[in-house]
Amino acid sequence: MKDSISIKLELLDNLHGSDESASILKVLLLDLLGKEAAFKLENLTTEETIILDNALQRVLNDEPVQYITGKSWFYGVEFFVDQRVLIPRPETEELVEIAIDFAKKYGYKNVLDIGTGSGCIAVTIKKNLPVLGVSAMDVSKEALEVTRINSNFHKTEIQLFEDNILDPKEHFETKFDLIISNPPYIEHWESDRMSASTLRYEPELALFSDNALQFYRAILEFSKIHLSANGAILMECNEFFANEILDLAIHIGYSSAKLQKDIQGKNRMLVIKMSEIN
Secondary structure: OHHHHHHHHHHHHHHHOHHHHHHHHHHHHHHHHOOOOOOOHHHOOHHHHHHHHHHHHHHHOOOOHHHHHOEEEEOOEEEEOOOOOOOOOHHHHHHHHHHHHHHHHHOOOEEEEEOOOOOHHHHHHHHHOOOOEEEEEEOOHHHHHHHHHHHHHOOOOEEEEEOOOOOOOOOOOOOEEEEEEOOOOEOHHHHHHOOHHHHHHOOHHHHEOOOOOHHHHHHHHHHHHHEEEEEEEEEEOOHHHHHHHHHHHHHHOOOOOEEEEOOOOOEEEEEEEHHHOO
16 A cells, blocks of 8 residues: 555656655645644554555545545635635635725625635635625635534634525615625636536536626625725636626626726736725
């Protein structure tokens, strides 16, 4: 069995390079077996050897390491993930950073996260601003189960709603100061640029949209009714459609809408501050 592990590690080296292969092994050892990087593989028990061998095979099958370990890091803290939800991306941390800054600066009281998935946005905001009322919506009951796991793990009180923003049924009693979303924004033709692991294992519902603008339009129209007068809308964007999304927001009536670049210099976020609307 240890020979099998050696063979798989060699295959990983060939596929990903020695540095990434070593990083993957380090994560698997720590998260699955509780072993530090300096641990010698020859000291694995039979049971541990089987666990690691199976995990390496899953990596070779293109399964994301986060799904194998059930762990993903976002904004410096651990989140549970599995194939019911999208793996949190570093770019989304920048969106959350803006949300936290806005909430502090403008004294916001409540937030709605649309398409919450793992709950990384909602939970992170609540964890950093415990006095804030945070609600989260998703069309997927299975995704909301993961949100609940993460909310409980981080001891954050999040109000969850199973609803479809494209055809919302929920009647919210109060308006929200901040509406935030990382909606599905990838069109199917873009799949050629995506990794095999993302295409094979991450939920299509959370990734793809038949029309890149439909979720943005729905959220912007929803916000006309459910956003407070001094509120803000923050949405992550597909860089290839960012200007179209901006034009859509302005056309709908959000004249203060602007695009904000991410750390890589890509137009990644749509930012709207309601009090600035003409």
